[in-house]
Amino acid sequence: MKKMILTGVAALALLTGGVIGSGSIGGSVEAAQATLKFKDVPSTHWAAAAINSAVEQGFFQGYADGTFKPGSPVTKAEMASILGRLTDQPNAAIQEANNFTDVPEWAKSGVSAAIAKGFISPANYNGKLDAKASLTRGEMATWLAQGLSVVDSDYKQALSDVTNTVIPAKEYFTGKLAGSQKNAVAVALGTGLMSVANDKNFGTDRTTTRAEVAVLIARYASVAKTKPSDFKGLSELRQVGLTGTNLSIIAPKYKKTPERKISPNVDYSEVTDDFSKVRNKNIITDTNYADLKIKNWIIVNTFAKGAERSIYYPVFVDEGFTLLRGAYYSFAELELNVKSKTMTSLQAGSLLNSATINPMNSPRSDAFTLYGGPSINDVTKSRGVFTVNNPVYWSRGLLHFDKELISDVSLVAKEGPTYSVIATD
Structure with a gap:
């Protein structure tokens, strides 16, 4: 396994926990780090493999007390930094400027990179990202769907095709799914990128946890390599939307x-x-x-x-x-x-x-x-x-x-x- 030498800043981050804010993604840490076990992430945890993989790749770090805190929320700044470091993600054809005024210094380059890669559109915000706020699942779906539309123009077309579709989530049937997030939720569900909870709600207002992000990193990489037409669920959603x-x-x-x-x-x-x-x-x-x-x-x-x-x-x-x-x-x-x-x-x-x-x-x-x-x-x-x-x-x-x-x-x-x-x- 290829070793990745950690800088002093990265090594400190591994001790303090959180999200690495700089450095390249794609290499691996040493074997001991790759099989890192956290005392709050047993092998039976639903996201154990994804968490260890995300740590191995340098997206996340554990905390000094030996925990990962899988249920802790992820902020918008943290998620933007992660998305900005996805090396396989191409840049958007139209580049928007990072005009956010509330992004902390450590996250500015990461947010700019996420914008460049098409995940975040400043035009959808009023000058403020609310960077320190926890990222909701609805906004997560929007960011990821926008990223997919950069990877393949047919994903962009899919986002349009599902405008009038029936969405398999409780919020849709009860009229509580915001129109601004509906299309992205449809694409997220249709590709299997995200799913509904046991209560059948997509949970657009629920916060996104560290464990969920670890899983989504791997899922996004897989979906981005797959043609939209290969997802039967997405094809259904598009067909219902159009016809x-x-x-x-x-x-x-x-x-x-x-x-x-x-x-x-x-x-x-x-x-x-x-x-x-x-x-x-x-x-x-x-x-x-x-x-x-x-x-x-x-x-x-x-x-x-x-x-x-x-x-x-x-x-x-x-x-x-x-x-x-x-x-x-x-x-x-x-x-x-x-x-x-x-x-x-x-x-x-x-x-x-x-x-x-x-x-x-x-x-x-x-x-x-x-x-x-x-x-x-x-x-x-x-x-x-x-x-x-x-x-x-x-x-x-x-x-x-x-x-x-x-x-x-x-x-x-x-x-x-x-x-x-x-x-x-």
């Missing part, structure tokens, strides 16, 4: 319905398999109890395992549950304009004669409850009567592949386009 559905990724056998299978009353020149053409449009309904729009349509294959699973699987489906006869779940986010004060959930179900998009039922999984997704029960009272005129909630249906069952999905927008797809061989 309103992940159908083509999860159920690619569903194609545009052939003309011979379309009702003769439908002008086939108006038929499309582009869901964006009917997304958020008024759909022609079978009954007149309410106007109906479909905001998003999510498909989940309950039989998929591991990396083949939809990124939305944990949101809608409980672990271990599978459907019968090879069907997939169909979850549609609906917006209704109720025309009657006594409209019931049963009448809502009569709006569309479809087993795939059924306004009468909502997801019943424990997972969906944990994520805080709005269901029909949130907008109805006893006997299923709607309590609001413009409810928005998620419905539950089935996407069939069995030839003995009707598999086509057809939606006709009042504005004209007909969306129609069917399972193919």
Whole structure:
């Protein structure tokens, strides 16, 4: 193993703990340092390997009392210094000046380097970084996503594509995810760079700990070397953002319905398999109890395992549950304009004669409850009567592949386009 000679400043930092603020990254310390064990980081700690690796590379140091303090927060200045020293990160095409007035002297070069590499954009701040404040997970996601957009222009495109997507985090479903951080959180989740906590919140306002940063350093290096298109989750998020559905990724056998299978009353020149053409449009309904729009349509294959699973699987489906006869779940986010004060959930179900998009039922999984997704029960009272005129909630249906069952999905927008797809061989 190659040895790295520590300067007096670096050696002092190793004793006092914290983040090394100068020097190059990429080499290793001596073998004894590489296998450094901290008394507060047992081998069973979830981030033990990442912490030891981060210390080995010189990103972090332990404290004089033999601890690492994995749960301690990291300041913005500290994180900027770490990001500024990622040697594989290219410089941004457009260089912004470091005009922050509150950065301590020891961190100025590190912050400038992080800006040069595209992680931090001073234009998003009002002259002050609040450098000594603890870095939140939301801001961390923003910095890392901006860094990825410098590495590969397709990551920059992905940041744009997910603007209108459905994000698998509780804050999204409860309306508490800030618009300024939404896109970055989507990219962080879609690449596996970051994840939700046990309570299903991304935790945008939670501070970023030393242990988390140690893990993120390694993850970022891995993600930066991977093409955005290689992340299935990110591809889903982009597809939903652009079209309103992940159908083509999860159920690619569903194609545009052939003309011979379309009702003769439908002008086939108006038929499309582009869901964006009917997304958020008024759909022609079978009954007149309410106007109906479909905001998003999510498909989940309950039989998929591991990396083949939809990124939305944990949101809608409980672990271990599978459907019968090879069907997939169909979850549609609906917006209704109720025309009657006594409209019931049963009448809502009569709006569309479809087993795939059924306004009468909502997801019943424990997972969906944990994520805080709005269901029909949130907008109805006893006997299923709607309590609001413009409810928005998620419905539950089935996407069939069995030839003995009707598999086509057809939606006709009042504005004209007909969306129609069917399972193919």
